[in-house]
Amino acid sequence: MATVKLNNIKKVYPNGAEAVCGVSMAIENGEFIVFVGPSGCGKSTMLRMVAGLETITKGDIEIDSKVINNVSPADRDVAMVFQNYALYPHMTVRGNMAYGLKNRGLAKAEINTKVNEAAKMLKIDDYLDRQPNQLSGGQRQRVAMGRAIVREPKVFLFDEPLSNLDAKLRVQMRIEIKRLQRRMGVTSIYVTHDQTEAMTLADRLAVINDGRIEQMGAPIELYNNPKTLFVASFIGAPHINLIPARFENKKLVCGNLKLPGFKNLPEDIELVLGIRPDFLRPDTKGQLEIQVDLVEQHGADNLVYGALKNSSNDTELCFKTTQNTLPDIDSNLKLKFEQKHAMVFNKSTGERLI
């Protein structure tokens, strides 16, 4: 168990690529932190700097209040789970899990106890004598986890560990990782590009864009109260509805559509109105009208898609409704949203205005 602190860290690769541009955060003991962001935003680089696999160009990283910039990866006492698992292909499952302990000079009996214990916890105790190529993807994933767990490190690092699994297994492993982390109480940093994974796993979530933290906080806070357009559009499934607009004569204008009820917005710049699909509902007095073109039935919920009418460009809207609401294709439907659920962003800077 440990605290981790990043103090204004930067990373410039030798080829000049600026992968991380000044990131600071303080991670509490036992916290589960998720870095989420699109591919190439620098999340792996940050994780690898914590692990010691990349040098830190600027700033420093502390584990338990000790700067570890120049400590070798092995001595940082962190364990990492890789996307492709990186199991040692020529060793048995037991060998894979024991390797780190062996290098630390533990006695054979002690290693055996620890490996057996971890294997039982991950339900891989039946495969201990198999080699990785005799295991399924999910089992390999568990072995990779096991290799991290037996070490009892101060910090767990996960780099998109579930990306190579099929959807069902991914959900299952996600739950298991969360349980395991709760139970062991080990400080963890988890990197993913999948917002669902991020939302469900994180105690706190850092949304990363272009090497910077856009916003950091509890998942639900980021969902309810995104500070930027990027966060609003990255967090939340289905995707938030975004309607390009301008503010004219105290009304939000989008083509022929004029929405009252907005105040104090700048008049001369392009804006974006954002409303989550969860907060739109059919209502004859609704402010927005769509022509339905698709209904997705997910079971308990339906997702209804349609083109926004009266807008200047073709904007697609989506809203979430119950199983029984099945509007006809091509029918027109008015949708209502509460004023408090409407967010307005500056289009060019992404800054949230309302």
Next chain:
Amino acid sequence: MKNINWRLASNHLILLIGVIFMSLPVWVAFSTSTHTAETILREGLQFWPGSNFIETYREVMFEEAGVMKSVLGITMLKNSLILGIGFAVGKVIISMLAAYAIVYFRFKLATPLFWIIFLTLLLPLEVRIIPSYEIVAGLGLLDTNFGLIVPLIASATGTFYFRQFFKSIPDELLEAARLDGASPWRFFVDMLIPLSKTMIAAILIIMFVVGWNQYLWPLIMTTKEENYTLVIGIKQIYQILSEGGELPQYQKAFALTIMATLPPVLVVLFFQNWFVKGLVESEK
């Protein structure tokens, strides 16, 4: 259907002719080696085996003055084995270590150095044989196994193969090992060597054959008969045979030739599964 069969048949015919063409001389050499000197002198090369097999081969391999003035065939066989094995093992060790340094250690000029090593492929031993001889002679290593083997074991080919192989091993494996506390040496021993097993086997086999067939270097390196290898022995035996006034002992020359070809053939036959595996597959 008929067409394909014809094509198949003709392919096989061509292959068959190739096989006969390649192996018939060896067969004739073997058959002839089992006849007596008189028969050979009278009737020439023999196609069918004779009855003198045991006698000839015993004389060649185990009797003093059987072929050479003093050295036994079996001693030459031993020398050849030492050269072949030492050559192969040395090459594997040197080229693995070189490839390890080039691929895994970030030092300046690693890439240019690799290409320089690669360029030495263009410089065979024959080109540098006089300076090499000077050095080995200067160190007083003539007529020693060390002096015979060491100058030969630097290997651009081996380095190249291992480099390509190491480069195909995913980086994450190294990173996982580093986080698991493996030192560079442990990583080499615990990961790279086991992962390269089939590769090592393939190179060992190829290099054993190449080492076994070395001629020029052992010839100038060895001055005493007891250090001769089989390949040199063959060369000398023809001289001896044609010098003396007695009946030329062709059967012994053929027997020695057969003995010199046999070990590489056996090695390849025996290890061919490994050999093919090493060339086509990499277990990662």
